[in-house]
Amino acid sequence: MVSLKTIAEKCGVSTATVSKALNNQKDISEETKSRIKKTAEALGYFPNAAARALKTNRSYNIGVLFEEEAGSGLTHEYFSGVLNGLKVQAEKQGYDITFINTCFENRKMSYYEHCRYRNFEGVAIVCADFNDPDVMELMNGTIPVVTIDYVHHNCTAVCSNNIQGMEDLVKYIYGQGHRKIAYIHGQKASYVTKDRLASFYRTMDELGLAVPDEYIRTADYLETKGAEIQTRELLNLKDPPSCIIYPDDTSLIGGRNVIIEMGLRIPKDISIAGYDGTRMSQLLHPRLTTIRQDTELIGGEAAKRLISSIERPRTTLIERVVIEGILVQGQSVGRINC
Amino acid sequence: MVSLKTIAEKCGVSTATVSKALNNQKDISEETKSRIKKTAEALGYFPNAAARALKTNRSYNIGVLFEEEAGSGLTHEYFSGVLNGLKVQAEKQGYDITFINTCFENRKMSYYEHCRYRNFEGVAIVCADFNDPDVMELMNGTIPVVTIDYVHHNCTAVCSNNIQGMEDLVKYIYGQGHRKIAYIHGQKASYVTKDRLASFYRTMDELGLAVPDEYIRTADYLETKGAEIQTRELLNLKDPPSCIIYPDDTSLIGGRNVIIEMGLRIPKDISIAGYDGTRMSQLLHPRLTTIRQDTELIGGEAAKRLISSIERPRTTLIERVVIEGILVQGQSVGRINC
DNA sequence: TAAAAGTACGAAAACGATTAAGAAATAAAC
């Protein structure tokens, strides 16, 4: 292991000098500096993160909380996209990313304890149960935290703009001539659902469209079962909608299958729209009309804000960052005469 | 920051005693041990990973190389599934997972340098360009490395059993009565493709079936474009196949779209099979016949082997671990009379 | 009862870096 000491001996100076030279402090002469740097290079020196962290209390390490409810968080495109954005940006700024977990040697430890143990300088909560006391402890703690799609008074939040997204979607559908628009929304507990639902109602209202109660239904995100059932019921109504908006692109598949099964054509007989803009949504025929959530950007912004609050804690505000969704005009919402 | 010193003072003993007590060394009396442990608990003590790593040279941290060629590695279900398996198992055994990158302060550093900097005890290469000199440096280095779906003489490899998977798939298709089976395979450079292709030929041979050259084609993994083109050409042959096997579930979608466009029914008019067993594959109608790769298990095994070679370097062999794929009998391969 | 063995703890060095304070040499100021 080549350390400062090795270099110091080779150069006939003290380790202090070597340290300062490599860190470009100005009380070392240019000549010695370059001599030391050359030797360091030649010896293949790299600093020891542990030693440095111990002394400076800076780990350049960010913890990411990524727990999969339902056992598949990492494999869901939305979350993994966000994680990727986070990773890319953090790397760019010289930070590493480590998953936060709860195992330590044999015993359990809380997220917060893990963070202190590893000296994480900040935490990004990408995918977690926000009601979990351990998660709350983390959010209420003193380590800077950024949350995704969840607002907490003590943390900077980066959220997809579900209000604007839903508004854009509804207005586009309206523009295509649709007047009977149904919305199957996801679980009501989440912020995401609340925003989208409120925005749906508001936009419909603005457009002067009535929303029959039976047009509003619930089905789980990321699953097809619920969407299947709800779609069937919607299509069997006396006055069925001409367009159905689904919780997301994945659950939409369930509805889509039912529609095809019933012998209906998309978008001839019935129009459908998703939400997410998954890769798959653009592979299907017809390509889905959906709102693409810019997961890269969401993750990237999260990283930027987090690092900012690490490096400039005084001047960084706790804020709510909103990332616009992008309407993807596929072919699943057809043009009709109203 | 509550440290050993804090506890030592509170208990009126030395830090050495505290350390030994908390680590359950046997030259501390049971009485003092419990007294110390209680105080530690009460003070909310947690060891400092950096200090410990510095002293013991053990970081309990594993590096994961996860570079997205084509800019989407993390969001691909196969890779993210493996990563998740890795994460879960590593956590279970008390290790943390950190992404390996190449940025350090301002300058670049190689993967290997990053690993030494962070004292990673082992490395898992999940998704990377194996021809990259930096990746090769890592594999040839002294840090234990486990690779996924790639074999290198110096590293333990965990691979999906593509030989058996393809064999199972072909035999199942044969069992359904198909005799004219086409195979659109992925990029030839990869081990995965080589294994599958060889196994395809071998199995067909074993079954006494001829493989016309025009039945073997190439299309990229994870993209639909190539599969579209190849499917069209296959279906326009004088003697088209009755079943087409695709590089993977994603590229299959391209072929599927072409088939639907041409007015053919799956599996009535043409049968198709994928490879991967993505979530989506089981949402489509008809559900895909495919080989499900147990990504959880692949990642889990990778973690186990890696940790084993970290903790028992002497007794751990460099080996090639093969994870069986599971035939998923969807409905996309129909029964026909030969 | 003296020697040997065992038990329970402490002192101090070490891991590899950073940094405040000090020292030696040179340059500038009066």
Add this chain to the structure above:
DNA sequence: GTTTATTTCTTAATCGTTTTCGTACTTTTA
């Protein structure tokens, strides 16, 4: 020519652990 400032480097302490070795005391053994 003495004092002061500047430049350049060193000394030594420190971060929070672990670990080797030593010591004091107690218990066992012959």
